[in-house]
Amino acid sequence: MNDLRPLRDYHDAQPDPAPHDVARMRARLAAHTNAQAAPRGARRRVRPVWGLALAGAVAAGTLAVVQIGDAPGDGPGNTPVRLDSAQTVLLAAARRAETAPTGTYWHIKTTHNSPGAAVSAQWITLDGRRWTAYRDPAPGPGEAPSGIHRLKGLAPMPVSVLGPDPSLSALLKLPTDPQRLRALAERNRPKSGGPHYVTEALIELLISQPTTPKTRAAAFRALAAMPGVRSLGRTSDPRGRKGAALAFTFTGPKGPTEFRLIVDTGSSQVLARTFTRAKGHAMNSSTIYLSTGWTDEKPRIP
Helix, strand or coil: CHHHCCCCCCECCCCCCCHHHHHHHHHHHHHCCCCCCCCCCCCCCCCCCECCCCCCCCCCCCCCEEECCEECCCCHHHCCEECCCHHHHHHHHHHHHCCCCCCCEEEEEEEECCCCCCEEEEEEECCCEEEEEEECCCCCCCCCCEEEEEEECCCCCCCCCCCCCCCHHHHHCCCCCHHHHHHHHHHCCCCCCCCCHHHHHHHHHHHCCCCCHHHHHHHHHHHHCCCCCEEEEEEECCCCCEEEEEEEEEEECCEEEEEEEEEECCCCEEEEEEEEECCCCCEEEEEEEEEEEEECCCCCCC
16 A cells, blocks of 8 residues: 555655745636636535545446436536537536636545545645645554655656646646647657647646646646547446546557546536556556545645
């Protein structure tokens, strides 16, 4: 379970931003928040349920699609969202994402679809402080069942639209135009990046990387324009939460690769992600996103 432990020895090489830089970042974040109130019932405060992609965690779960049709009560003004089009699903999620609230901390919380899976969480402030916490129902010998640690700087980000390990200030300054966002990902794709790199980088903006609500909305819109994206209809994640299932399939030198997402179009939250690879290069990694977004909730053990 060591891959689920906080990164105790990781320290960002850059110093904390100066106070005036923090003020600028906070003003920038606030400026990107839509001033208009969302439809009644939609603009609820971020709930304590979120997600961080944890590399190397492998689980046996798959996404069970149950039907194609309307998702009740998840469109603007509680208008059902048609699920027979991936573009419709992603654009509905984008509209909700750009009106999401902001807060003191960027907060994500995840687990995995396996018996006795640990829960991991992190909080990041605009001045670069970070806390990681975990709760493990089945700790190994000599390991604590839970813990919380304060660290400095962001966790490693091997995949992003800005290339590996972007700074917090750079993430908060990302464009809000979907075409520019996709162009950034294509320009910064490393030579070793596979055909799925651009899509994966855009997905990371939805589930793990702190950014503004309007940039997150742009990531949804950029994904809607990606070739090969398709809707798999209505489904439930391993926790029973209902959403729309989407698939992104690519063919590369190691065979087909596929990302599957379950998205709650009513809140714009990604509920689960599964990554699969071809036979011979088998990999089936599934992450459940309990929460993702900005919050005023203080760091605590999940």
